[in-house]
Amino acid sequence: MVFFVSLSTNSFAQAQADPVQTGEEQVQDEGAGDPAKGKELFNSLCAACHKRYKNATGPALNGVTDRHERGWIYEWVKNNADLRASGDAEAIAIFEEWGGSVMNNFPQLSNNDIDNILAYVEEPKAEAPVNTGSTGGGSSEGGNGVSNNLVLGILAFVLLMLISVLFLVNKTLRRFATEQGVALPVKEKRTPIWKSFIENQFLVLVTAVFLLLASGYFVYGYFMQVGVDQGYEPIQPIHYSHRIHAGLNEIECKYCHSSARVSKHSGIPSLNVCMNCHKSISEVADASSEFTSVTDEYSKEFYDNEIQKLYDAVGWDGQKYTGETKPVKWVRIHNLPDFAYFNHSQHVSVAGIECQKCHGPVEEMEIMSQHSPLTMGWCINCHRETNVKMEGNAYYEKIHEELAKKYGVEQVTAAEMGGLECGKCHY
Helix, strand or coil, X not given: CCCCCCXXXXXXXXXXXXXXXXXXXXXXXXXXXXXXXXXXXXXXXXXXXXCCCCCCCCCCCCCHHHHCCHHHHXXXXXXXXXXXXXXXXXXXXXXXXXXXXXXCCCCCCCHHHXXXXXXXXXXXXXXXXXXXXXXXXXXXXXXXXXXXXXXXXXXXXXXXXXXXXXXXXXXXXXXXXXXXXXXXXCCCCCCCHHHHHHHCHHHHHXXXXXXXXXXXXXXXHHHHCCCCCCCCCCCCCCCCCHHHHHHHCCCCHHHHXXXXXXXXXXXXXXXXXHHHHHCCCCCCCCXXXXXXXXXXXXXXXXXXXXXXXXXXXXXXXXXXXXXXXXXXXXXXXXXCCCCCCCCHXXXXXXXXXXXXXXXXXXXXXXXXXXXXXXXXXXXXXXXXXXXXXXXXXXXXXXXXXXXXXXXXXXXXXXXXXXXXXXXXXXX
């Protein structure tokens, strides 16, 4: 697939008049295309295999009018197969350079359509804006030009000076009183408070009991947190943004974690699943695009570099697979103890539980983290509060009716269905 690549030929189809048959010569001004219309055509017909400024499945299109005659480009786009068959040297050279990849013909495109596409791809590459860090308000410390640290330093110095002055004044007054023969009051010596405390056996007993109870409470609380990793947010070898994939692009969770429907485990998607999209997506939109995903923290260069890590791992050089693959050592985030049984398909397919119920708002997470504590108490509370869905399930309808009579309720929860039995989760 070379030059302008394959897509649906029924898009933008239009009837064209043959200048030879009609006798009307259509004059096309070179470089007079509309970039806005060209962008629409490029995104629908060309973007799957071409980029403007870098090679993909086909060559970069920026500068194509410098490399080839415009009339030749018209012929190539409309029917490159016939152009090669005619023995055209340029057409044959391109075909051989790109490994014999065949590009679809686009006879439905007029010369004006092609000019629009060329006008779009020939636009100069926009330079990334330089972030100088200036907010336009002078200083970030309230905009008054004075650092808070400087003010605090001055106040601390003044306080230190006051303490020094008071100490010197007190010392001078004492010396003056001594020289004048004025007797200074002498404080009576009292029994130290710690000694009084030790001599009071009742207070010692109460304090000992209190310390033992407090120690037991904190020790119990500490051991109850062992293995609870709520908030765990490891750095992965390849940065994966759920905010971009599940949020901005609205990719269904189970498209990547497909085994969650039918298996105990949700599974880590293979890199081949990533390449279903990233074969044609080698970079993110820049900050000027309405579809951009870059932020102040994560730039376009950062995301493009992470996509390149994916290509290196799967052995993809932008045009074809090299076979030189590398394993990606993903860091596991959610990890239940071996003695706890959890089945994803039972919750996802049978119960119809949304992924966000346990994993939190993943569509908002730039870096995936463990949202829930995943403790036994947390699971039990969910079973107690979640009503069993009966729609379209005759088995559940029957057992629901019997259990509803047994417990005297209208809606049966997972707990009343046996969700609190030890053997359901521990085996």
